Amino acid sequence: MAGVANTWGYGAMTNSLNDIRHAKSMIFIGSNATEAHPVSMQHILHAKEVNNAPLIVVDPRFTKLAAKGTDFVRIRPGSDAAFIMGLINAVITNGWEEKEFIRTRVSGYEEMVEVAAHYTPEIVEDITGIPASEVTRIAELLATNRPTSLTWCMGGTQHSIGSSITRAFCILQLVLGNMGKSGGGTNIFRGHDNVQGATDMCVLADNLPAYYGLSDGAWKHWCRVWDVDYDWIVGRFPEKEWMNKKGFSLARWYEGVLNEEELETPTPIKAMIQWGCGSNSNSQYNRVVQALNKLELLVIVDPFPTIAAAVTKTDNVYILPGASQYETSGSVTSTSRQIQWRHRVVDPVYDSKDDYQVMELLVNKLGFADKFYKNIKQIPEDITLELGSGSLTIGYNGQTPDRIKSHMANWHTFDIDDLQAKGGPCDGDYYGMPWPCWTTDHPGTPILYDISKSVAEGGLPFRNRFGEERTYESSGRTENQLAAEGICNPGSEVQGGYVEFKEVVPGTNWKTDLSQKTIKDAIARGMAPFGNARARCVVWNFPDKVPIHREPLHSPRPDLIAKYPTYEDKPNHFRVKTRYKSEQNPDLVKEYPYVITTGRMVEHMGGGAETRSNQYLAELQPEMYVEINPRLANNLGIRKGDMVIIESPEGAKIKVKAKLTPRVDEKTIFLPYHFAGTLMGESYEKDYPEGHAPFVLGDPGNVVTNYGYDIITQIQATKDGLCKVTRA
Numbered sequence: 003m004a005g006v007a008n009t010w011g012y013g014a015m016t017n018s019l020n021d022i023r024h025a026k027s028m029i030f031i032g033s034n035a036t037e038a039h040p041v042s043m044q045h046i047l048h049a050k051e052v053n054n055a056p057l058i059v060v061d062p063r064f065t066k067l068a069a070k071g072t073d074f075v076r077i078r079p080g081s082d083a084a085f086i087m088g089l090i091n092a093v094i095t096n097g098w099e100e101k102e103f104i105r106t107r108v109s110g111y112e113e114m115v116e117v118a119a120h121y122t123p124e125i126v127e128d129i130t131g132i133p134a135s136e137v138t139r140i141a142e143l144l145a146t147n148r149p150t151s152l153t154w155c156m157g158g159t160q161h162s163i164g165s166s167i168t169r170a171f172c173i174l175q176l177v178l179g180n181m182g183k184s185g186g187g188t189n190i191f192r193g194h195d196n197v198q199g200a201t202d203m204c205v206l207a208d209n210l211p212a213y214y215g216l217s218d219g220a221w222k223h224w225c226r227v228w229d230v231d232y233d234w235i236v237g238r239f240p241e242k243e244w245m246n247k248k249g250f251s252l253a254r255w256y257e258g259v260l261n262e263e264e265l266e267t268p269t270p271i272k273a274m275i276q277w278g279c280g281s282n283s284n285s286q287y288n289r290v291v292q293a294l295n296k297l298e299l300l301v302i303v304d305p306f307p308t309i310a311a312a313v314t315k316t317d318n319v320y321i322l323p324g325a326s327q328y329e330t331s332g333s334v335t336s337t338s339r340q341i342q343w344r345h346r347v348v349d350p351v352y353d354s355k356d357d358y359q360v361m362e363l364l365v366n367k368l369g370f371a372d373k374f375y376k377n378i379k380q381i382p383e384d385i386t387l388e389l390g391s392g393s394l395t396i397g398y399n400g401q402t403p404d405r406i407k408s409h410m411a412n413w414h415t416f417d418i419d420d421l422q423a424k425g426g427p428c429d430g431d432y433y434g435m436p437w438p439c440w441t442t443d444h445p446g447t448p449i450l451y452d453i454s455k456s457v458a459e460g461g462l463p464f465r466n467r468f469g470e471e472r473t474y475e476s477s478g479r480t481e482n483q484l485a486a487e488g489i490c491n492p493g494s495e496v497q498g499g500y501v502e503f504k505e506v507v508p509g510t511n512w513k514t515d516l517s518q519k520t521i522k523d524a525i526a527r528g529m530a531p532f533g534n535a536r537a538r539c540v541v542w543n544f545p546d547k548v549p550i551h552r553e554p555l556h557s558p559r560p561d562l563i564a565k566y567p568t569y570e571d572k573p574n575h576f577r578v579k580t581r582y583k584s585e586q587n588p589d590l591v592k593e594y595p596y597v598i599t600t601g602r603m604v605e606h607m608g609g610g611a612e613t614r615s616n617q618y619l620a621e622l623q624p625e626m627y628v629e630i631n632p633r634l635a636n637n638l639g640i641r642k643g644d645m646v647i648i649e650s651p652e653g654a655k656i657k658v659k660a661k662l663t664p665r666v667d668e669k670t671i672f673l674p675y676h677f678a679g680t681l682m683g684e685s686y687e688k689d690y691p692e693g694h695a696p697f698v699l700g701d702p703g704n705v706v707t708n709y710g711y712d713i714i715t716q717i718q719a720t721k722d723g724l725c726k727v728t729r730a
C-alpha cells in the first residue's frame with residue numbers, strides 16, 4: 003500500500019499495458035519505462051519486434067528505453083507542450099488529421115487549430131532544441147503508422163504547465179483518431195502498484211472518493227453510502243464552509259506549518275501523520291525538515307522509520323511499525339484500471355501491524371468506530387464492497403471480492419492479447435474487470451471510449467460532462483458538445499449523442515442512484531449511463547483554454563521568458579499562495595546556468611526507505627550521484643568520481659559523486675531522487691532508531707529541486723529547474 007498518502011501523477015490509462023502489443027507505432031514522452039516499469043517492456047518490445055512498430059522516445063536523456071527505441075528525440079526539459087502542439091500543427095498542415103473522427107467525436111477543434119498554428123517546425127526547434135525537420139518527420143511517422151500508442155509519465159507532468167502538456171498529448175491522439183482503438187490511446191504509466199486505486203479512492207486534496215467533487219451533493223452521496231448522518235459529518239469541520247474547500251496538497255503541506263503569512267486557512271498545521279510516505283520525495287526538502295521540526299506531533303506509519311524520523315529532532319515523534327504488502331490482503335487497482343486481490347503471504351512479523359489494524363486502533367481511540375465500521379464486518383472484503391457501492395462515477399460497482407478472487411485464481415484462462423477469459427469460470431470477462439465495470443454481470447471496459455462494441459460488452463463513448471452546448475470565448479462560435487448523428491455503440495437506442503442519465507429514480511442521477519437502477523436502465527437500452535459526447539480540445543475553466551507553451555519558472559532562456567512568460571501569481575492555490583510571475587527571473591541563468599532534472603533508477607523506489615534498506619539492492623546501487631556530460635565536466639574541471647556541489651537558486655546545496663555520461667547533454671544534469679540520510683558531509687545515521695539506518699545513505703536530490711508547481715494540480719516541478727555545479 004505504498005503511496006497511500008500521495009498521488010502525484012494524474013489520469014488513467016485508456017488502454018492497457020497488454021494492448022500496447024497492438025500498436026503500429028509508439029511514442030514515449032517523459033517515460034523511463036525500462037527503469038520504472040520494466041514489466042511493461044515485454045509488450046512494448048512485442049509491438050516493436052512483431053508489428054515492426056517504430057518506438058519513439060522523447061526525453062532530455064538517452065535512457066535505456068531510448069537505447070531500445072528506433073527514434074530518440076532529445077528535448078529541452080519543460081518544453082513538451084511546444085513540441086506536441088508542433089506535431090499537431092505538422093499533422094494538420096500536411097492534411098494527415100483523421101477528419102471523420104474529428105467531425106463526429108471532437109469539439110473545439112477549430113479554436114485549437116488556431117492556437118496550434120503558432121507552433122511551426124522552426125518555432126518548435128527554437129523552444130525545444132529539436133530540429134525542425136525532425137518535428138515533421140516524427141509527425142509523418144505517427145501519421146503513417148496508425149494507431150499510435152502514446153505513453154507519458156512524470157517527465158510530462160512535473161512542470162508548472164504539466165496540466166497543459168498532458169492535455170496536448172490527448173489532443174494529438176484525437177487529431178490522429180487514435181482514441182477508443184486497440185493499439186492506440188493515452189497510456190499514462192502510473193506510479194506505485196496501487197496508485198490508480200489510491201487516486202480512485204481519493205487520496206487527493208480536491209475530491210471525494212471516485213472523483214465526486216467537493217460539494218454538498220457529493221458529501222450527501224457518500225453519507226448515504228456510509229450510512230452516517232450528514233450533519234454529523236458537517237460537525238467534524240470547524241465551520242461548514244471548509245467542507246467544500248481544497249485541502250493542502252502533499253507537495254506543499256509544510257507551507258501550512260511554516261508560512262502563516264501566505265495561507266488562506268486560519269489554522270496552521272500542528273500535527274502530521276505520514277502514512278506510507280518517504281518525505282524526501284517532497285521538493286524544497288530543507289523547508290520540509292524545518293516544518294517537521296516545528297510540528298507538535300509527528301506520527302509515522304511505515305515498515306521503515308523513514309528519513310522523517312531521523313531528521314526530526316523533537317521528542318514528539320511516534321513510529322508505528324507498519325506491515326508490508328506481503329503481510330496484508332485486499333483489493334488494489336493496477337495502472338491498467340484492473341482490480342486485483344492481494345493475498346497475505348505471511349502474518350505481520352515482530353510487533354508490526356497491517357494498515358487496517360493501525361487504522362482500527364486509531365478509530366477506536368478517537369471514538370467513532372460505530373460510524374466508521376457501520377457497513378464493515380469483514381475486513382477487507384466489506385471495504386471493497388462498500389467503496390464499490392458508492393463509486394458509481396468510475397464504475398467500481400461490478401467488481402465484487404468474489405469476482406476479483408476468481409480472476410486471480412483463474413489467471414491462466416485470460417488471453418494475453420485482449421485480456422479476455424476464453425472459457426472457464428470467468429468466461430467473457432476482461433482480466434481485473436477494468437473500470438468502468440457497470441454491474442456484477444459486466445465484463446469490464448478494456449479500452450475506454452471504444453464505440454465498436456456495445457456498452458454491455460465493454461464498449462464506451464466519450465462522457466457527457468460539460469453540458470450540451472458551448473460558446474467559445476476566442477471565436478464566439480457555439481458548438482454542440484454531443485457526438486454526431488449515427489455515432490454510438492452498437493445496439494444504442496439513441497443513434498447519436500445523448501446526455502447523461504438522470505431522474506430514472508426521482509431526485510437522482512446515474513452517479514447518485516444507489517439502487518443502480520439508472521445504470522442498469524442505460525445498459526439495457528444499449529447506452530452509457532454518462533452520456534455520449536465529444537472529447538473537448540478547449541477547456542474553458544483552465545487558465546490556458548487550449549494548451550500553450552510557457553517557459554519553466556526557472557528558465558535558461560531569457561528571450562523565451564519574454565515571449566512565453568509564466569502565469570500571474572496564484573493566491574489560495576490549495577490554501578497557499580503560489581508564485582509564478584514573481585518567481586520567474588530572466589537573470590537567474592547567469593548565476594545558475596545548468597538545467598536540473600530528476601527521476602528514477604530501477605534498483606530504488608521512491609524515497610528509498612525500503613530499497614536502501616535491502617542488502618542486495620544496496621549493493622547494486624550504493625551511492626547517490628549526478629549525471630554530467632563529459633564535455634561539461636571537462637569545462638568545469640570535474641573528473642569521474644569527484645565530489646561535486648549542486649546548488650539551487652535558493653542557496654540549498656548537496657554534495658554528490660560525479661557520474662560522467664553522454665546520456666545527458668552539456669546543459670543538463672540529472673539526479674536520482676531516491677537518497678537521503680546525509681547532507682553536505684553530515685550523516686544522520688545516528689539519528690535513526692538503533693539498528694534501523696538504511697545500508698545506503700546519500701544527499702537527497704529534493705534539497706535542490708527548484709520551487710515550482712503546476713497551475714491546476716500543484717504537482718511539484720521536479721523536472722525543470724536551474725542550478726550551479728562546482729567541484730567540491
Ligand SMILES: Nc1nc2c(c(=O)[nH]1)N[C@H]1C(S)=C(S)[C@@H](COP(=O)(O)OP(=O)(O)OC[C@H]3O[C@@H](n4cnc5c(=O)[nH]c(N)nc54)[C@H](O)[C@@H]3O)O[C@H]1N2
Nearest residue numbers: 032033034038079080155156157193601602604607608721
Ligand atoms: N524502480 C522504480 N520504479 C518505479 C518507481 C521508483 O521509484 N523506482 N516509482 C514509481 C512511480 S511513483 C512513478 S510516478 C513512476 C514514474 O515513472 P517515470 O515517470 O517513467 O520515471 P522518471 O524517471 O521519474 O521520469 C521519466 C523520464 O522523464 C524524463 N524527463 C525529465 N524531464 C523531462 C521533460 O521535461 N520532458 C520529457 N519529455 N522528459 C523529461 C527523465 O529523463 C526520465 O527519463 O515510476 C514508478 N516505478
Ligand SMILES: Nc1nc2c(c(=O)[nH]1)N[C@H]1C(S)=C(S)[C@@H](COP(=O)(O)OP(=O)(O)OC[C@H]3O[C@@H](n4cnc5c(=O)[nH]c(N)nc54)[C@H](O)[C@@H]3O)O[C@H]1N2
Nearest residue numbers: 003004010278279280283324327600608609610611675720
Ligand atoms: N525530485 C523528484 N521528486 C519526486 C518525484 C520525481 O520524479 N522527482 N516523483 C514524485 C512521485 S511521482 C511520487 S509517487 C513520490 C513518491 O514518494 P513516496 O510515496 O514518499 O515514496 P516511497 O518511498 O515509494 O514511499 C512510500 C513509503 O511507504 C512505505 N511502505 C511500503 N509499503 C507499505 C505498506 O504496506 N504500508 C505502509 N503504511 N507503508 C508502506 C515505504 O517504506 C516508504 O517509506 O515522489 C515524488 N517526488
Ligand SMILES: [Mo]
Nearest residue numbers: 010011193194
Ligand atoms: Mo508517482
